[in-house]
Amino acid sequence: MTIRLGVSLYSYQQTYLTGQLDLEGCIRTVVETTGATGIELIYEQMPLERYPDAVYPNITDKGISRWKELMDKYGTTPTCMDSFIDSKLYRGRISTVQEQIQMMEQDLKLASQLGFPCIRVLALVPPEVLEGALPAAEYYGVRMGQEVHPRFALNDEWMLNVAEISRRRNSKYVGLIPDFGIFSKGLPGSQLNLMKIMGENPDIVDFIEVSFKADFSHKEIAAQLRQMGAKEATVIAVERSAFMNRYNNPDLLKDLLDVIMHFHGKFTYMKEDCSEELTINYKDPIRILKEAGWDGYISSEFEGQRAYHGQNCPYEEDEIEQVRRHHVMLNRLLKS
Amino acid sequence: MTIRLGVSLYSYQQTYLTGQLDLEGCIRTVVETTGATGIELIYEQMPLERYPDAVYPNITDKGISRWKELMDKYGTTPTCMDSFIDSKLYRGRISTVQEQIQMMEQDLKLASQLGFPCIRVLALVPPEVLEGALPAAEYYGVRMGQEVHPRFALNDEWMLNVAEISRRRNSKYVGLIPDFGIFSKGLPGSQLNLMKIMGENPDIVDFIEVSFKADFSHKEIAAQLRQMGAKEATVIAVERSAFMNRYNNPDLLKDLLDVIMHFHGKFTYMKEDCSEELTINYKDPIRILKEAGWDGYISSEFEGQRAYHGQNCPYEEDEIEQVRRHHVMLNRLLKS
Amino acid sequence: MDINQKYMIDPKDIRNVVSRDGNRIGFELQLIIPYYRGAALSMIDELYVKVGAILYPKEQLTFTVDGFSYTWPQIETVTTFRWEYGTKATVFVPQQGGLDVSPIQHIEVGCSIRRSYGGRFPAPVVVKVAVDPCKLKAIRYQ
Amino acid sequence: MDINQKYMIDPKDIRNVVSRDGNRIGFELQLIIPYYRGAALSMIDELYVKVGAILYPKEQLTFTVDGFSYTWPQIETVTTFRWEYGTKATVFVPQQGGLDVSPIQHIEVGCSIRRSYGGRFPAPVVVKVAVDPCKLKAIRYQ
Ligand SMILES: [Mn+2]
Ligand SMILES: [Mn+2]
Numbered sequence: 001m002t003i004r005l006g007v008s009l010y011s012y013q014q015t016y017l018t019g020q021l022d023l024e025g026c027i028r029t030v031v032e033t034t035g036a037t038g039i040e041l042i043y044e045q046m047p048l049e050r051y052p053d054a055v056y057p058n059i060t061d062k063g064i065s066r067w068k069e070l071m072d073k074y075g076t077t078p079t080c081m082d083s084f085i086d087s088k089l090y091r092g093r094i095s096t097v098q099e100q101i102q103m104m105e106q107d108l109k110l111a112s113q114l115g116f117p118c119i120r121v122l123a124l125v126p127p128e129v130l131e132g133a134l135p136a137a138e139y140y141g142v143r144m145g146q147e148v149h150p151r152f153a154l155n156d157e158w159m160l161n162v163a164e165i166s167r168r169r170n171s172k173y174v175g176l177i178p179d180f181g182i183f184s185k186g187l188p189g190s191q192l193n194l195m196k197i198m199g200e201n202p203d204i205v206d207f208i209e210v211s212f213k214a215d216f217s218h219k220e221i222a223a224q225l226r227q228m229g230a231k232e233a234t235v236i237a238v239e240r241s242a243f244m245n246r247y248n249n250p251d252l253l254k255d256l257l258d259v260i261m262h263f264h265g266k267f268t269y270m271k272e273d274c275s276e277e278l279t280i281n282y283k284d285p286i287r288i289l290k291e292a293g294w295d296g297y298i299s300s301e302f303e304g305q306r307a308y309h310g311q312n313c314p315y316e317e318d319e320i321e322q323v324r325r326h327h328v329m330l331n332r333l334l335k336s
Numbered sequence: 337m338t339i340r341l342g343v344s345l346y347s348y349q350q351t352y353l354t355g356q357l358d359l360e361g362c363i364r365t366v367v368e369t370t371g372a373t374g375i376e377l378i379y380e381q382m383p384l385e386r387y388p389d390a391v392y393p394n395i396t397d398k399g400i401s402r403w404k405e406l407m408d409k410y411g412t413t414p415t416c417m418d419s420f421i422d423s424k425l426y427r428g429r430i431s432t433v434q435e436q437i438q439m440m441e442q443d444l445k446l447a448s449q450l451g452f453p454c455i456r457v458l459a460l461v462p463p464e465v466l467e468g469a470l471p472a473a474e475y476y477g478v479r480m481g482q483e484v485h486p487r488f489a490l491n492d493e494w495m496l497n498v499a500e501i502s503r504r505r506n507s508k509y510v511g512l513i514p515d516f517g518i519f520s521k522g523l524p525g526s527q528l529n530l531m532k533i534m535g536e537n538p539d540i541v542d543f544i545e546v547s548f549k550a551d552f553s554h555k556e557i558a559a560q561l562r563q564m565g566a567k568e569a570t571v572i573a574v575e576r577s578a579f580m581n582r583y584n585n586p587d588l589l590k591d592l593l594d595v596i597m598h599f600h601g602k603f604t605y606m607k608e609d610c611s612e613e614l615t616i617n618y619k620d621p622i623r624i625l626k627e628a629g630w631d632g633y634i635s636s637e638f639e640g641q642r643a644y645h646g647q648n649c650p651y652e653e654d655e656i657e658q659v660r661r662h663h664v665m666l667n668r669l670l671k672s
Numbered sequence: 673m674d675i676n677q678k679y680m681i682d683p684k685d686i687r688n689v690v691s692r693d694g695n696r697i698g699f700e701l702q703l704i705i706p707y708y709r710g711a712a713l714s715m716i717d718e719l720y721v722k723v724g725a726i727l728y729p730k731e732q733l734t735f736t737v738d739g740f741s742y743t744w745p746q747i748e749t750v751t752t753f754r755w756e757y758g759t760k761a762t763v764f765v766p767q768q769g770g771l772d773v774s775p776i777q778h779i780e781v782g783c784s785i786r787r788s789y790g791g792r793f794p795a796p797v798v799v800k801v802a803v804d805p806c807k808l809k810a811i812r813y814q
Numbered sequence: 815m816d817i818n819q820k821y822m823i824d825p826k827d828i829r830n831v832v833s834r835d836g837n838r839i840g841f842e843l844q845l846i847i848p849y850y851r852g853a854a855l856s857m858i859d860e861l862y863v864k865v866g867a868i869l870y871p872k873e874q875l876t877f878t879v880d881g882f883s884y885t886w887p888q889i890e891t892v893t894t895f896r897w898e899y900g901t902k903a904t905v906f907v908p909q910q911g912g913l914d915v916s917p918i919q920h921i922e923v924g925c926s927i928r929r930s931y932g933g934r935f936p937a938p939v940v941v942k943v944a945v946d947p948c949k950l951k952a953i954r955y956q
Contacts, residue, residue, distance in 0.1 A: 016900070018821070056852070056896065086853070088857070089749075090891065122930065306850075310819050353679060354679070
C-alpha cells in the first residue's frame with residue numbers, strides 16, 4: 001500500500017505544442033527529470049495516431065503496439081487517461097444521455113487497449129452517464145474516476161453522490177479523482193506571478209497571496225487592494241476568483257479514500273527551492289494519505305504555463321523544470 | 337471454375353418483417369427449399385445485434401460468433417454483404433468523400449469480421465470513394481463490387497470506369513456486381529401481375545409484356561394501350577417505365593467477366609412451371625457465364641413481394657415459393 | 673415508392689394518452705420504418721400526422737424508439753442510434769383531448785427516410801387510417 | 815480564457831491567394847486550435863476574421879485541415895474528422911484583392927471550441943495582428 005508518483009503529459013503541453021518534444025520525448029523527460037514512472041495521458045492532446053491511420057477514438061493495432069513499446073522502453077506505467085465526453089458535439093443541442101454513455105464506452109475501450117487502469121471523467125458529467133457506463137467499465141476493467149476539480153468540494157452533494165453510486169453498486173469501477181487545486185487558497189501561483197510580470201507592485205501581489213492564506217475574504221482583500229492603489233485589473237481578478245476558489249479541508253479526504261482511485265497533482269508555481277507550491281497545500285493531504293495507507297498515484301498536472309499564453313505575454317514558463325521541482329517536493333513529503 | 341448458387345436474404349424480407357422467420361430461419365429456409373448454400377445479407381435489414389449490445393456498424397465478438405455458428409450449422413457460405421453509404425446522413429448536406437470512404441471502411445471491416453468475400457456497393461457511389469477505400473479493401477481482404485442496376489447498363493461510362501479502376505490499379509478489390517434486372521424488357525413481372533390483381537384487363541397486361549419483349553417502344557405501346565381502352569394508370573405506368581427499363585444485351589458481359597465478382601439474381605415473378613422469369617432473360621447471360629467458365633455466385637434477389645406492399649393491396653406474395661422456383665430454373669439452366 | 677406502406681401502421685396500436693393528473697394530452701401511434709432496412713435516426717427526413725385537416729409537423733411530435741425519446745430538430749444529428757427494420761417506434765401527437773371526437777377520425781401519417789439514392793427528396797410513404805375514438809384504449813404517461 | 819492565444823496565429827503564415835487566372839481572390843492564414851486538445855470539426859463554435867472594420871463571419875470562410883476543405887454550415891455535422899492539437903488549419907478569407915491596401919492592415923481572428931464545460935457559450939480566443947501587405951507572399955490556388 002503505497003503512494004506512487006507520476007506525471008500527466010498535460011504538464012508538457014507547451015513543449016509539445018512548440019515542437020520541442022514529441023510523445024516519446026515527453027515520456028522520456030518524465031523518467032529522466034523526475035524519476036517517476038507513472039504516465040497520465042490526455043489522448044486527444046497527444047494522440048498515438050491521427051488521420052489517415054486512425055482518428056480518435058479509434059486506434060489500430062499498430063498504434064497500440066507503439067504505446068506498449070514506449071512503456072516498455074522507458075519502464076513507465078499508464079496510470080490514467082483523461083476523458084472529456086463532448087456533450088456539445090453538435091450546435092444547438094446537448095448530446096443525449098445515451099450518446100454520452102456511448103462516448104464513455106469508447107473512452108473505456110481505448111483506455112483498456114492502452115493499459116490504463118482508470119479514466120478521468122470531467123466533473124460535470126452527470127451521474128446517469130456514469131451509472132449507464134458502469135457495465136462497460138466493468139467489461140473493459142477500467143475504472144471511471146470523476147474529477148473533484150475547483151470549484152467543487154469533496155463534500156459537495158454532486159461528489160458524495162458519486163461515492164454513493166460506488167458503494168450502492170458495490171463497484172470499484174466508479175469513484176473519484178481529486179485535483180489538488182481544491183487544496184488551494186486564493187489565486188493560483190501562476191496568476192500571481194503573471195501580475196508581477198505585467199507590472200503590478202510585487203508587494204501588492206504578495207499581500208494577496210498572504211491574505212488569502214490567512215483566510216481573509218475576497219471582498220475584504222479587494223477593498224484593501226483599492227486602498228493600496230492596486231491596478232483595477234488586479235482588483236477585478238481577486239473579485240472574480242470567488243467563484244473558483246473554495247478551499248477544501250484535507251480532512252474531507254478521510255471518509256472518501258475507499259472511492260478515490262487517483263490524484264491530479266495540480267500545481268501552477270513551484271518555488272525555486274522546491275519547498276512548496278505557492279498556494280496549494282500538499283503537506284496535509286499527503287500526510288493523510290500516508291496515515292491511511294492509501295494506494296495509488298499522485299500524477300503531476302502542471303497548469304502554470306497557460307497563465308503566460310496571452311498573445312502579448314513576454315514570459316514563457318519552463319514546464320520541465322517546474323515538474324522536476326514538483327517531484328522534489330513530492331518525494332520529500334512522501335519520505336518525511 | 338463454376339457458377340454457384342445462393343440467396344440474398346433480402347428475398348425473405350416480408351416473411352422476416354411479419355415475424356414468421358428470424359435470421360436463422362431465413363438461412364435454414366434457403367438450404368431446405370433451394371439446396372443452395374450461398375448467403376447474401378443486407379446487414380442493416382437483418383442485423384446480428386442491436387442496441388444495447390452493439391449498434392451497426394459495430395458488432396461484438398458474440399455477434400460474430402453467432403454468425404459463424406449459423407454458417408456452420410447450416411453448411412452455408414457468406415457470399416456478399418450489401419453496403420449502402422448513407423451520403424444523406426445529415427439534412428442539408430451530402431457527406432464528404434472522406435466521410436463516405438470512412439463508411440465504406442466500416443462496412444469492409446464488418447464484412448471481413450463476418451467472412452464475406454465482397455460487399456455490394458450501390459450504383460451511385462462515386463468512383464473517388466471506391467478508389468479512396470481501395471487500401472482498406474485490400475487490408476481487410478474484401479472486394480468492393482459496384483452494382484450494375486437498372487437503369488444502368490454494363491457499357492455505361494460510369495460502369496466501364498469502375499472496370500478501368502480495377503485494371504489500372506491491378507486490383508481485384510474493386511469490380512462489378514451486375515443485377516439481372518438489367519436483362520429485363522419492359523415492366524417487372526410483379527408489376528404486371530399487380531395490374532391484373534387490381535383489375536386491369538389481363539389481355540391488356542399480357543399485351544404489354546409481349547410488346548416489350550418484341551422491342552416495341554414505350555411510346556408505341558402506350559399509344560396502343562390508349563386505343564385498347566386500358567386504364568389511365570396502366571398507360572402512365574408504361575410511360576414512366578422508360579426511365580428505368582434499358583435492356584442490356586447479355587453479350588456486354590463478355591468483356592467484363594474479369595472484373596465481375598458476383599451477380600444479383602434479381603427477379604420479381606417466377607412462373608408456376610419454373611420455366612422462366614416473366615420478363616428477365618436468364619438463359620443467355622447464364623450461357624455466356626458457362627461458356628467463359630466464370631466462377632462465382634448468382635445470388636437470388638427476389639423483389640416481387642414489394643409490388644404488393646401498398647396499403648390496400650389484398651395480395652401477398654409467397655417469397656419462399658418464389659425463391660424455390662427461381663432455383664429450379666437456375667439449376668436447370670446451369671446443367672443444360 | 674410505397675415501401676412497407678402495408679406494414680407501417682397497425683391501427684390497433686393507436687391509443688390515447690393520459691397524463692399523470694388524468695387529462696388526455698394527446699395520442700400515440702406506432703410505426704414500422706417505411707424502408708427495407710434500418711437507418712440512423714438522423715435519416716428520418718419527413719414525418720407528419722394529420723388528424724382530419726389539422727397538421728402536426730415533426731417539430732410537434734415526440735419519436736420514441738428502444739425506450740428513448742427524441743424531438744426535432746435535435747434528432748437530426750443523432751447518428752449513433754437507429755430505427756431498426758421491423759422495430760415499432762412510438763409517435764406521440766400532442767392533440768389536446770387526444771382522439772375523442774366521434775364517430776370516426778381520419779388520420780394520415782407520412783414518413784420518409786433520407787436514403788442516398790432515388791431522387792433529391794424521397795416522397796413520404798403516406799398511410800391513412802380511420803379511427804373510431806370510442807374504441808381506443810388509453811395509456812397513462814408517467 | 816485565452817487558451818493558446820500566443821500560438822494561435824503566426825503572422826508569417828499569412829499569404830495572399832491568387833487564382834488560376836492571376837487575380838487576387840483573397841488571403842489565407844493558419845490557425846493552431848485555441849484549446850489544449852484536438853476536437854471534432856463540428857465543435858468549432860465561432861470563427862471570424864476582421865480586416866479593419868470588415869467582418870468575415872464563418873459562413874464566408876473556407877476551413878482546410880489535413881488537406882480537406884470545409885465550409886459552414888456543412889462542417890457543423892462533421893464529427894469523424896478532427897482539428898488535432900498543434901495541427902495548422904488554413905482559413906481562406908474571400909476578400910477581393912486580398913490584402914493589398916498599404917501600409918498596414920489590422921486583422922483580427924476569433925475562434926472558439928464548443929467544449930462541454932465552462933459556460934454556455936465559450937468566448938472566442940481573439941488574436942490581433944498587424945500585417946504589412948507589401949511583405950506578404952502569395953500562393954496560387956489550383
Ligand atoms: Mn485536473
Ligand atoms: Mn440488386
